[in-house]
Amino acid sequence: MDFAPSARSQEYLQRLHAFIDRHVAPFDPVYRRENAELNAGADWRGWRVHPRIAELKALAREAGLWNLFLPDAELGAGLSLLEYAPLAEAMGRYEFCAEIFNCNAPDTGNMEVLYHYGSEPQKARWLRPLLDGAIRSVFCMTEPEVASSDATNMRAQIRIEGDEIVVDGRKWWSTGIGHPDARVAIFMGLTDADAAPHARHGMALVPLDAPGVRIERMLPTFGEYDPPYGHGEVSFDNVRLPLDHLIQGPGQGFAIAQGRLGPGRIHHCMRAIGAAERALELLIRRGAGREAFGQPILRLGGNLERVAQARMAIDQARLLTLYAAWKIERFGVKQAMSEISAIKVVAPNMLQEIVDQAIQIHGGAGVSHDTPLTGLFALARALRIADGPDEVHRAMVARVELAKYGIGGKRGAAA
Structure with a gap:
C-alpha cells in the first residue's frame, strides 16, 4: 500500500x-x-x-x-x-x-447521496444547485427523544400513503439549518416498523419551505451558535410530499447512510488533522515568542515534550486515516468498518488534546475570541459525539477484533 x-x-x-x-x-x-x-x-x-x-x-x-x-x-x-x-x-x-x-459538511455527504442514490429528477432539482453552490442542505437524523447513539432507535416516520409520503417527527443537531441558503433536508425515518432493524428506515428529500416544517430553535455548543450555519431542532408535522421525494425506496435508509458516512468520516478526520496542525503551529509560535522566568515559555514545564507528543499523535492519526481511505477504496466500506470507527475516535481526541495544550500555552488569550482555539476546541469535542460517540466506535473496533478469534455476541464477548 x-x-x-x-x-x-x-x-x-x-x-x-x-x-x-x-x-x-x-x-x-x-x-x-x-x-x-x-x-x-x-x-x-x-x-x-x-x-x-x-x-x-x-x-x-x-x-x-x-x-x-x-x-x-x-x-x-x-x-x-x-x-x-x-x-x-x-x-x-x-x-x-x-x-x-x-x-x-453536510453538503458533501448529501451531494454524495444524491450522486450515488438519487433519481434523475432528484439530481436535477437538488444535486445541480448544490454542486453550483446556489443552495445549501441539511441532514436530519438525530432525535431528542431517544438515544441516537443506537440509530435503530429512530422513531420519526416516513409513511407511504398512495402516491404521497407523510413525514412526521422531531430532529435536532441538524447542522446548517440556520444558513440563509438552506433549502432542503435529507430526513431519515421509519418506513416499516416491523421489518428487520436495519431495513426499517428510509430517506426522503424534504424542502424546508414545505408546510409542516418548523425550525424550533438553534442549539448552542459551549454557548456559541456557529452562525451562519447553526445546529437546530426541527419539527416535521404531517409534511406531505410526492412519493418521488423518497430516495431509492422504503427500507434503504441504513444502506444509504453507510455509503454516506464512510467517506464523510475520512473528510471529517482529515479536516481535524489540518486543524490540529494549525493548533500546534499556534502553540509553537506563542511559546517561542513569549518569555517567563528568563526563557521562552516553550522551554518551560514540559512544553517541548508536549510538542513532540503532538507531532507524533498528528502523524499517527494521519496515517491511520489514510489507511482507512485506502481500505475503503480497495475493499469497500463494509470491509473497512473497524478502521472507519478507529479514526473517528482517534482524530477528534487527538485534536482536542492538542488544542487544549495550545489554549494552555496562550493563557488568557487562549480562552478568548482573539484566537481560533476556542472554536477548534468546540469542534473537537463535538466531533467526539457527532456521527456516533466514541463508545459506539470503540465497540465496533472491539467487535471486529473479537470476530477474528471466533468470539461474537454478548455471551462470547463476556467470555
Whole structure:
C-alpha cells in the first residue's frame, strides 16, 4: 500500500495551498470578528453570510478548485477518496475554509447521496444547485427523544400513503439549518416498523419551505451558535410530499447512510488533522515568542515534550486515516468498518488534546475570541459525539477484533 499523494493530488494540493495562503489565511481573523458582529445571538432568521465568502467562492470556482471531493471528472475534480484526503486536511486549518471550495459538511455527504442514490429528477432539482453552490442542505437524523447513539432507535416516520409520503417527527443537531441558503433536508425515518432493524428506515428529500416544517430553535455548543450555519431542532408535522421525494425506496435508509458516512468520516478526520496542525503551529509560535522566568515559555514545564507528543499523535492519526481511505477504496466500506470507527475516535481526541495544550500555552488569550482555539476546541469535542460517540466506535473496533478469534455476541464477548 502506498499513501503518497498521486501527481494529480499533489498538483491540486499545491494550487489549494497557494489559494489558501493568498486569500483565506489573511481573511481568517477578519472573518471571525466580523461574522460575530453580523450574526450575534440565537435568532437565525437574521443571520447573514459574510459578503466576502461569496467573492472567495467565485474565485475558487474560477481557479478550478470546486467540488474537489466528488470523484467525477465532469462534476468535480475526479479525485479518489485517498487523493482528496490531503486536500481536506488543508481546508481543515480554517473553520470556514471548506465552504469556499464547496466541500463543506453536510453538503458533501448529501451531494454524495444524491450522486450515488438519487433519481434523475432528484439530481436535477437538488444535486445541480448544490454542486453550483446556489443552495445549501441539511441532514436530519438525530432525535431528542431517544438515544441516537443506537440509530435503530429512530422513531420519526416516513409513511407511504398512495402516491404521497407523510413525514412526521422531531430532529435536532441538524447542522446548517440556520444558513440563509438552506433549502432542503435529507430526513431519515421509519418506513416499516416491523421489518428487520436495519431495513426499517428510509430517506426522503424534504424542502424546508414545505408546510409542516418548523425550525424550533438553534442549539448552542459551549454557548456559541456557529452562525451562519447553526445546529437546530426541527419539527416535521404531517409534511406531505410526492412519493418521488423518497430516495431509492422504503427500507434503504441504513444502506444509504453507510455509503454516506464512510467517506464523510475520512473528510471529517482529515479536516481535524489540518486543524490540529494549525493548533500546534499556534502553540509553537506563542511559546517561542513569549518569555517567563528568563526563557521562552516553550522551554518551560514540559512544553517541548508536549510538542513532540503532538507531532507524533498528528502523524499517527494521519496515517491511520489514510489507511482507512485506502481500505475503503480497495475493499469497500463494509470491509473497512473497524478502521472507519478507529479514526473517528482517534482524530477528534487527538485534536482536542492538542488544542487544549495550545489554549494552555496562550493563557488568557487562549480562552478568548482573539484566537481560533476556542472554536477548534468546540469542534473537537463535538466531533467526539457527532456521527456516533466514541463508545459506539470503540465497540465496533472491539467487535471486529473479537470476530477474528471466533468470539461474537454478548455471551462470547463476556467470555
